[in-house]
Amino acid sequence: MRYVLACLAALFLAGCYESSEMLLDASQARQPIKVGQDWKYGSGDSVYHARLTPRADGWYDFAEARVDSDGTDGSWEQRTALLNFLKNERGADIFIVGTWDEGEGTYLYGLVVVQPNGAWQSVVPNCDRFTAIGGWYDADLAAARKAFAGQTSRSFGCFFRNAASLKRAMNNVVSAPGFWERVEAAKP
Secondary structure, three states: OOOOOHHHHHOOOOOEEEEOOOOOOHHHEOOOOOOOOOEEEEEOOEEEEEEEEEOOOOOEEEEEEEEOOOOOEEEEEEEEEEEEEEEEEOOEEEEEEEEEEOOOOEEEEEEEEEOOOOOEEEEOOEOOOOOOOOOOHHHHHHHHHHOOOEEOOOOOOEEOOOHHHHHHHHHHHHHOOOHHHHHHHOOO
């Protein structure tokens, strides 16, 4: 029915667009994703059970557990996610999503595309050739560099120092050839 954000799931991998402080504006929080059902999604050879819960402060709680080989959920991990509106294109609302990754000690970012019918997909820009999904590494790295992102010293992620640079990079990702094919590829 809907594809969980490779963004919320893969967002927690090294190589993402990242920063040392939250670059999204909490006062501009948006909750465009209808929730109320859990879902399962695949990532590589693993299956995950996930749920998204809106919070009163405009953020979402995102929880996921890896499904064990016997079909039971492993331990649940929970993070908060903040969405800010980026733009409307082709009738879809596009949001930047940000979350804190305790393991990496950094904020990570991606895109959420919400269609007029409520269906949503994600795009996870990635600056690490080894963890990039779907061959978009070159376009994602170019989008970040055009927005003056730096490379981190501890990972292959693209590091942003301010909100304007992050927003420019995300607009670059959306404007890149093949973006809408990438969105379509994220559908179940």
